Amino acid sequence: MIFLGSFVKVNETKSAVGFTHYAPFDEKDGLGKSEKELRAEGIIVESLPTPSLSDETKVPVLFVNPTTGETWFEYQDRPxxxxxxxxxxxxxxxxxxxxxxxxxxxxxxx
Missing domain, CATH: 1.20.5 (Single alpha-helices involved in coiled-coils or other helix-helix interfaces)
Structure with missing residues (x-):
């Protein structure tokens, strides 16, 4: 399971993901919170899409629909x-x- 949090709201159905933790329930490296506590702060998903890195001038930014849990990448100009x-x-x-x-x-x- 993957925890997504620290959302930056774009609109009602789109938020940029500010924090991703790939092992939130791990005894050693986890977040030390229950599933209920984490769901109050963000969402938990089974997997994430794979970003395509075909354009070196762009960077993938992960977005989520906080209501449905759908995730996707959008590409922005790299600094x-x-x-x-x-x-x-x-x-x-x-x-x-x-x-x-x-x-x-x-x-x-x-």
Whole structure:
């Protein structure tokens, strides 16, 4: 059994799952709560769908229908790495520098 909790409500039938525990009743690594206590905090499911990881620019986000217990993944843009952020900033700065240089050249050549 898998415990899903810490939901972030999107609407009445859709919540993002904030916490997943794959062995909630394990004596050593479990959550130390009864099934009734866990069901009061979240839901318990038998299994989860397998996310497809075909696009490296996306990350799977697990969603649940809190009423039915149906689970599914939706894919969101992955945050940029530090190197990707820096490369993007360099491109922006180079574009700004070219605009500034073109404007300066136009002023000096008049």
């Amino acid at each position: 940029l790495t530090l190197q990707e952020q820096q490369a993007k900033k360099i491109v922006q700065l180079e574009e700004q520098l070219k605009i500034t240089q073109d404007a300066l050249d136009a002023l000096l050549l008049k």
